[in-house]
Amino acid sequence: MEQGQVQLYWGEDDFAMAKAVEELRQAVLDPNWVSFNYDKIPSEESDAAIRGLNQVMTSPFGMGGRLVWLADTTLCQQCSENLLAELERTLPSIPQQCVLLLTTRNRPDGRLKSTKLLQKYAQIREFSLIPPWKTEQLVQQVRTYAQEFGVKLNSAGAELLALSVGNDTRQLFNELEKLRLYGGDASKPLDENTVAALVISNTQNSLQLAAAILHGEQEKALELVTDLINKNEPPLRIVATLVGQFRTWLWVKLMVSEGERDSKIIAAAAQVSNPKRIYFLKQEIQSISLLQLQSVLPMLLELEFCLKQGSETMSTLQTKAIQLCQICAGFPGTSSL
Known part of the structure; x- marks a missing residue:
């Protein structure tokens, strides 16, 4: 490397970030000198940031470069004046062949002076998960x-x-x-x-669950819920897929109800990549009302909230699946009427 580097990786895609960290490790470190030139410092340590800044100022031993990794850092969420002063002193002066890596799942707070400083000196990479409906x-x-x-x-x-x-x-x-x-x-x-x-497709099974709910097929929906949980599909991912699918159906129904006929315009609004899919989506929602579809999303958000609050997974998903089926089937007493 020609100069000292600062890298900031942030986002919730842990796997993609871990892959990027490993690629950086291989690019910076000589495998024979890793034990001398590599430090991973967890945020739980009280002096993690100061220790990392001190370490990265030490030139590497032997061959290759030095990599100092501040894992799960909170520097972009909170930073004391003393620590900010250390950052201002260190970041412009990192020795050649030394790399400071900071990783965090949280979006950096752009209002903080520490974030603005990192924006000036660091190469920033985002590893956010793409929303399932995009x-x-x-x-x-x-x-x-x-x-x-x-x-x-x-x-x-x-x-x-x-x-x-x-x-x-x-x-x-x-x-x-x-x-x-x-x-x-x-x-x-x-x-x-x-x-x-x-390809193993649990997401596909979640889409089958969405279709069963749309058609009010309670028995099939309950079978699919059981199957997904038995396959260890994360409950929040199931909900995310349901939200994405019903959001797409809602947008298509809304555009059609407003008289829009151009599939490309509908596809753009619903964030559907292939406009040819619009014909089939129209067929799927032909027998359900706009009001029913509008009633589904708040219940899905309620389901997500319950799961995040620690509600028992299987019973919560089964109960909500039944209620959602009743909304889509237009049963008396449901919120869709």
């Missing part, structure tokens, strides 16, 4: 990582893979590795049939 971004993420893996996918295959793994980058990497091994050196892109045969 299908176009998820498809683009699949295409980007597929290119890195050397996996060729046709458009339908990329869309199905994005739909199957959602925003779970760990599963995406695992599935792409599987597809890479299967495809070998084949020049022909893998299609949706190959993806469907090889």
Whole structure:
């Protein structure tokens, strides 16, 4: 490296961030001198930041560079005047071949002087999870990582893979590795049939749950809830998929009810990457009212709140699934009437 570096990684995508940290480690450190030149300092230590700043000012021993990692740092959320002064003194003066890495799951607070200082001296990378309903971004993420893996996918295959793994980058990497091994050196892109045969799709099962709720099929919805939990699908991910799907249905229904007929305009509003899907989405929501769809989202947000407050997973999901089915079926006494 030509100069000292400061790297700030932030966001909730732990897997993608961990991969980037490992890539940085390999780029900076000589494997024979790691024990001399690598420090990971957890935020729980009372003097973590000061210790990290002191360490990064020491030139590396032997070959390679030095990497000092302040893990789960709170520097971008709170910073004392004394610590700010140390940052101002240290960041411009980090020795050549030394790298200071700061990681945090929280968005840096742009109002803080420490954040503004890091914006001046650090290379900042965001590792936020893509919301499950932003299908176009998820498809683009699949295409980007597929290119890195050397996996060729046709458009339908990329869309199905994005739909199957959602925003779970760990599963995406695992599935792409599987597809890479299967495809070998084949020049022909893998299609949706190959993806469907090889990819594990809990998200797809969550979409089946959304469809069962939409059609008021209580028994099927309860079976799918049980199946998803038995497969260890995270409950909040199930809810996120439901929110994304019902949000899409709501937008399509709203646009259609306002007289919009252009599929491209509807697709843009609903954040659907392929306008051809709009025809099928219209068919899916033909027999449900706009008011019913509007009643579903608050209940899904209530479900998310209950799960985050520690409610028992299975019974909570089952109860809400029944209530949601009743709303969509238009049962008397539900909030959709």
